[in-house]
Amino acid sequence: MRQGEFDALLRAHAGLLSRIAASYEADAALRDDLLQDIALALWQALPRWRGEAPLKAFVARIAHNRGATHVIGQMRRSPVGALSEHLVDLKHGPVEYAQLEQRRRCLQDAVRQLPLGLRQAVTLALEGFSHAEIAETLGIRMNSVAVRLNRAKGALAAVLGEGA
Amino acid sequence: MNVQGDWIRWGEAWQQQPSVDIDWLRRRVSRKLWRMRLTVTLELLLNAVAVWQTWRLIAHPGVELRWKLWAACAMLLVLTMQILFLQARRGTWRASGNDPGDLLQLTARRTIAGIRMARVNAGGLALLIVVTLLVAAPELTPEHWQHDARLRSLILLQCALNLPIVVLGFVGCAWYIRRQRGRLRDVQALLRECED
Numbered sequence A: 001m002r003q004g005e006f007d008a009l010l011r012a013h014a015g016l017l018s019r020i021a022a023s024y025e026a027d028a029a030l031r032d033d034l035l036q037d038i039a040l041a042l043w044q045a046l047p048r049w050r051g052e053a054p055l056k057a058f059v060a061r062i063a064h065n066r067g068a069t070h071v072i073g074q075m076r077r078s079p080v081g082a083l084s085e086h087l088v089d090l091k092h093g094p095v096e097y098a099q100l101e102q103r104r105r106c107l108q109d110a111v112r113q114l115p116l117g118l119r120q121a122v123t124l125a126l127e128g129f130s131h132a133e134i135a136e137t138l139g140i141r142m143n144s145v146a147v148r149l150n151r152a153k154g155a156l157a158a159v160l161g162e163g164a
Numbered sequence B: 001m002n003v004q005g006d007w008i009r010w011g012e013a014w015q016q017q018p019s020v021d022i023d024w025l026r027r028r029v030s031r032k033l034w035r036m037r038l039t040v041t042l043e044l045l046l047n048a049v050a051v052w053q054t055w056r057l058i059a060h061p062g063v064e065l066r067w068k069l070w071a072a073c074a075m076l077l078v079l080t081m082q083i084l085f086l087q088a089r090r091g092t093w094r095a096s097g098n099d100p101g102d103l104l105q106l107t108a109r110r111t112i113a114g115i116r117m118a119r120v121n122a123g124g125l126a127l128l129i130v131v132t133l134l135v136a137a138p139e140l141t142p143e144h145w146q147h148d149a150r151l152r153s154l155i156l157l158q159c160a161l162n163l164p165i166v167v168l169g170f171v172g173c174a175w176y177i178r179r180q181r182g183r184l185r186d187v188q189a190l191l192r193e194c195e196d
Helices: A003-012 A014-024 A028-048 A055-071 A094-112 A116-126 A131-138 A142-160 B003-015 B022-059 B065-093 B100-140 B149-195
Strands: none
Touching: A003 A014, A003 A028, A003 B022, A014 A028, A014 A055, A014 A094, A014 A116, A014 B003, A028 A055, A028 B022, A055 A116, A055 A131, A055 B100, A055 B149, A094 A116, A094 A142, A094 B003, A116 A131, A116 A142, A116 B003, A116 B149, A131 A142, A142 B003, B022 B065, B065 B100, B100 B149
């Protein structure tokens, strides 16, 4: 795989990768390490991608696989994780940014508190994947996706203080 | 708010998270790749040096037959260990391609393999010590070293150098096995979570 192609892939999926990493790790330094591991895994796995699944689903699957192994012995459930200095957001002003940041953090923390199986389905649903795509990415049946998302929704609403 | 509406609203908040600095990430990945390559190269190089040294002992005409046998045993041990290490690492070079459940099962199998490897390591070290003591037995009898100052200092030097390595080796293996058992418990718990 050429360096240019890899760079383009990273740029196209940077948001997805950083959000999946954030769903597995609250600690900023460990999240950076996880992101590196995910990027490395992608670099190694991409030559095997034959286009049978959409590239976004393939990238998400690799990221989740790496995230699942990262969870083993590494998971931190810090309620207030500092943002990485490598994360960039140039779209918003300071006040707007602070409000958005609070909402994101609440959601991130709520997602991180979910059991692994639910968390993986939820992060993909939040990324806009359909039930069929989630089932394909996680290697589970469609009705399992629906069950997981339903259970996760209740848990998320409870943590976020919203009526499910 | 309906079910779909919740997911859309949460999805919007979720996707507003800041992205990552790709140039930084690319640099870090590149460095990590080089480190991985360097580690394997160094390991192979060190083992090649060990094999070469044992071969020199075997080929040296002035060395006693029993020490040549010891060198042959040591060479066999180094080669076996290297093959086992490369086999164990083989899976880690490949990125995961299947679903997370499969990957967790693979991780569990690797963890079990790691425990076996640590046992093999400890066994190999014990075997090397036994073979070394058997081969060196004639020199280790008190009547030999009590009247030979040079032999005495050589034995003392060998003990001072090798004893910490041996102790560290066994302690390291025991620590690794304990850690891997804990990891295995975590993996199995995650597998149960995934199956729920």
